[in-house]
Amino acid sequence: MSVARTPYDALPPALLAELHDAGLDPKAVYDDVVRAVAEDLPGDDVTSVATIPADARGVADFGAREAGVVAGLGLAAMVFHYVMGEDVAVMDRLPDATRVVPGDVVMRVAGPTRGLLTAERTALNYASHLSGVATATAAWVDALAGTGARVLDTRKTLPNYRALQKYAVRCGGGVNHRFSLSDMAMVKDNHAVAAGGVVPAWRAVRSAYPDLRVEVEVTDFDELRDLLAAGCDHVLLDNMDTATMAEAVRLTDGRAVLEASGGLTIERAREVAETGVDFISTGALTHSVVVFDLGMDLRG
The missing domain is CATH 3.20.20.70 (Aldolase class I)
Structure with missing residues (x-):
């Protein structure tokens, strides 16, 4: 799969509105996502290209493996939309600031399997780090x-x-x-x-x-x-x-x-x-x- 590199104006308007309402600059977030994905893709995702048929499709669950507070799931969703464009569905995403326990599914993504695995680490990097900040803060609260x-x-x-x-x-x-x-x-x-x-x-x-x-x-x-x-x-x-x-x-x-x-x-x-x-x-x-x-x- 070639990465869609979805233009900013083609991203879901509801996602951009959500980030804006959360006090973030959606365009600045998008620009950062572009740079973050580029770190992983100076060329092909060679492992996924070699092991996964181009027409394969899949569904992936983002799951919590500890108790805490999630944050950054909107950024993770943007990564998937950027990589796969209209060929991805982000479902069942919990609102940021939700308290979770081990085993909770915080987001589900469906689309081309190669694209899911190409976007996985960047999406997890955002959500894991920001959820860590939210969880640490909640402990002080x-x-x-x-x-x-x-x-x-x-x-x-x-x-x-x-x-x-x-x-x-x-x-x-x-x-x-x-x-x-x-x-x-x-x-x-x-x-x-x-x-x-x-x-x-x-x-x-x-x-x-x-x-x-x-x-x-x-x-x-x-x-x-x-x-x-x-x-x-x-x-x-x-x-x-x-x-x-x-x-x-x-x-x-x-x-x-x-x-x-x-x-x-x-x-x-x-x-x-x-x-x-x-x-x-x-x-x-x-x-x-x-x-x-x-x-x-x-x-x-």
């Missing part, structure tokens, strides 16, 4: 349940994959932090050093970008008190132990939104949340996530 705190992602994402990874965080029930250096300001220790302190740094950003949200990182109570007195209303508590965070919450007394960050683990998540912070941020949702175990099996 579960750990924080009932505390009032919510888990935030960070900018520690794979280059060029931030929108996809942050989408998967949302599928897992997490909250997106800033997407870029432009949509909010975060004054960290190096900014404070350069500006002469946390308050001068905060004031400089407020003056330059008066309509932008500004969050300032603090490491001790003196910095926290100074910022609160100045009117700062978003503070990041950096690398504090639990008792120190609890005291920071008491000192703040509702005057600012508090985010805990730095060296946090899921084992500590609940005790940190119970200090009363509003958010817990962790790069672990995206920078070191374990892929979710999905597999594709042809029906006999």
Whole structure:
């Protein structure tokens, strides 16, 4: 089978609308799918061409092999549509953000057998990775349940994959932090050093970008008190132990939104949340996530 390399405008409109409604740019996703498939196909899929008759057709199930939360199934579907065009049917696809258990079929695909196997790995790469992000996020959400705190992602994402990874965080029930250096300001220790302190740094950003949200990182109570007195209303508590965070919450007394960050683990998540912070941020949702175990099996 020659790969259809379906043009963007020939993809199912419902699929493109679904990706758009999920907060993704469908054309950007398509362009990435094109590049991803090209990695596997500088020439023929030699194994499939050699072993499978050109007219063979099949049905394949995408199955969960562990418990978790699925994400990226729309991207996987786009891969199949790109490779096989109108000669493929994607059926019984679960909505992203669905919790699954081992044995659940999350998607079924029917079409030319060669095409199914040609598209398999790229489709699985998207769905397995993004489901891993969603599943990791859901574990943090579960750990924080009932505390009032919510888990935030960070900018520690794979280059060029931030929108996809942050989408998967949302599928897992997490909250997106800033997407870029432009949509909010975060004054960290190096900014404070350069500006002469946390308050001068905060004031400089407020003056330059008066309509932008500004969050300032603090490491001790003196910095926290100074910022609160100045009117700062978003503070990041950096690398504090639990008792120190609890005291920071008491000192703040509702005057600012508090985010805990730095060296946090899921084992500590609940005790940190119970200090009363509003958010817990962790790069672990995206920078070191374990892929979710999905597999594709042809029906006999």
